[in-house]
Amino acid sequence: MRYSDFTPYDLILLLNGLGVSLGLFLATTIIGVFLAVMFTLVSYYRIPVLTQVVVALTEMLKNSPVLVQLFLVFFGAPAFFHVNMTPVAAATLTISLNTAAFAYVIMRSAIASVDVEQIAAAEVFGHSRWQILTLIISPQAAAFAIGPLVGLMINQLQVTSLISVIGVMDLTKIGNILNLRTLQPFIVWTAIGALYYVTAKILASVGGRVEKNLRRSVVWGGI
Amino acid sequence: MNRLWRMLEPYSGFILDGFLLTLLACICAIIGAVCIGAAIASLRTSQNRVARGVAFAYADIFRNVPFIVQLFFFFYGLPELGIYIGAFETGVIALSFSGGAFVSDVIRSGILSIDQGIIEAAKVSGLSRYKIFTKIVLPIAMRTSVRPIGSVLINLILTSSILSTITLNELTGSAKIVASTTFRPFEVYAMLLVLYASLTYALSAAISAVHRRLNRSMEIGA
Numbered sequence: 001m002r003y004s005d006f007t008p009y010d011l012i013l014l015l016n017g018l019g020v021s022l023g024l025f026l027a028t029t030i031i032g033v034f035l036a037v038m039f040t041l042v043s044y045y046r047i048p049v050l051t052q053v054v055v056a057l058t059e060m061l062k063n064s065p066v067l068v069q070l071f072l073v074f075f076g077a078p079a080f081f082h083v084n085m086t087p088v089a090a091a092t093l094t095i096s097l098n099t100a101a102f103a104y105v106i107m108r109s110a111i112a113s114v115d116v117e118q119i120a121a122a123e124v125f126g127h128s129r130w131q132i133l134t135l136i137i138s139p140q141a142a143a144f145a146i147g148p149l150v151g152l153m154i155n156q157l158q159v160t161s162l163i164s165v166i167g168v169m170d171l172t173k174i175g176n177i178l179n180l181r182t183l184q185p186f187i188v189w190t191a192i193g194a195l196y197y198v199t200a201k202i203l204a205s206v207g208g209r210v211e212k213n214l215r216r217s218v219v220w221g222g223i
Numbered sequence: 224m225n226r227l228w229r230m231l232e233p234y235s236g237f238i239l240d241g242f243l244l245t246l247l248a249c250i251c252a253i254i255g256a257v258c259i260g261a262a263i264a265s266l267r268t269s270q271n272r273v274a275r276g277v278a279f280a281y282a283d284i285f286r287n288v289p290f291i292v293q294l295f296f297f298f299y300g301l302p303e304l305g306i307y308i309g310a311f312e313t314g315v316i317a318l319s320f321s322g323g324a325f326v327s328d329v330i331r332s333g334i335l336s337i338d339q340g341i342i343e344a345a346k347v348s349g350l351s352r353y354k355i356f357t358k359i360v361l362p363i364a365m366r367t368s369v370r371p372i373g374s375v376l377i378n379l380i381l382t383s384s385i386l387s388t389i390t391l392n393e394l395t396g397s398a399k400i401v402a403s404t405t406f407r408p409f410e411v412y413a414m415l416l417v418l419y420a421s422l423t424y425a426l427s428a429a430i431s432a433v434h435r436r437l438n439r440s441m442e443i444g445a
Contacts, residue, residue: 065381065385067385068412076413079408154287161292162385172291175292175295186303189299
């Protein structure tokens with residue numbers, strides 16, 4: 001019973017967990033968005049076999065639980081391919097691919113949202129496909145995609161809580177440890193939930209600012 | 224493939240049990256989520272400021288806190304309050320609450336998209352406010368929001384795998400046991416991936432059918 005009270009050190013533990021969660025979230029977001037851009041380029045240039053591979057992979061990733069994907073990478077891959085896998089590596093790989101799958105769909109629909117006439121006009125002016133993508137499509141597509149992408153990121157922040165199941169010391173895992181030691185689930189889980197909530201709100205406000213910035217050239221005339 | 228089947232065959236009944244438990248949990252949670260979602264959505268569009276504020280806070284909190292944290296909150300917290308229920312019931316309650324927050328968002332935007340003229344016409348016809356809401360507003364809102372609700376429900380099925388963390392042996396939980404008895408985690412989890420994908424495909428086909436049925440009067444040439 002001696003160690004069942006809360007101690008000041010628990011705050012450091014919580015901050016530690018928050019740091020791990022945030023670090024993993026940032027890393028997977030950067031890798032995931034990069035991968036999604038690669039996937040989008042593959043489908044934009046309609047590279048024969050790769051396009052089908054990307055479509056099949058993203059469909060599979062979108063239609064299965066992240067938890068199962070984590071188990072497949074963390075428990076399955078080492079047994080099948082005889083590779084070493086640390087919890088952090090497995091978590092980074094899985095969440096990055098998962099982010100990439102959803103971001104890819106958003107980016108593709110953003111490209112599809114640009115008027116076909118504009119592209120036809122650019123082709124008439126003799127622009128190459130790369131020039132069309134970088135000069136004409138991407139500025140408009142970015143303004144379209146930023147809202148859904150911020151929504152996706154807030155969702156992915158919550159998905160990172162699942163990595164506690166394979167033993168990464170993130171915020172949820174710290175919550176588990178504190179819960180088992182103090183046996184005060186209400187206080188512990190409320191605090192953990194509040195930390196996630198505040199982080200998500202900060203993320204949303206930053207995203208809103210970026211969106212406003214990207215959209216300042218898009219004048220919405222109303223319907 | 225044949226060798227894989229021979230290895231998994233003794234466990235197929237066990238996996239099937241898990242599959243049925245997942246199915247049962249999802250059906251209960253879907254019903255709960257749609258009911259809670261409709262109730263919260265009607266509060267969020269009400270004239271009463273307090274009701275609106277409470278409903279908004281509910282949806283905001285349940286959408287911005289990870290499901291696993293909510294689940295642990297219920298699983299460890301409810302016994303503190305003297306409510307002793309099993310892991311299955313806890314899981315269904317948590318899934319319904321968190322699903323309800325997302326469903327309420329969809330139904331709310333369905334309600335807000337209704338033409339004001341329809342409501343005015345109903346008022347002129349002398350219908351009570353309750354009748355207007357249940358007989359006119361809600362059916363139209365449900366009809367327009369079938370597809371977005373469908374994607375929320377698919378997400379709910381995928382989220383149900385998290386119930387394995389509170390000792391519930393649903394599909395993921397039983398697959399975990401099989402993986403650790405056969406020492407073939409890769410094959411087992413790959414099979415699990417395919418099972419979940421087929422479950423979500425089945426649900427999206429069902430949603431399309433419901434969408435067609437509810438919107439049958441909208442079809443051109445119908």
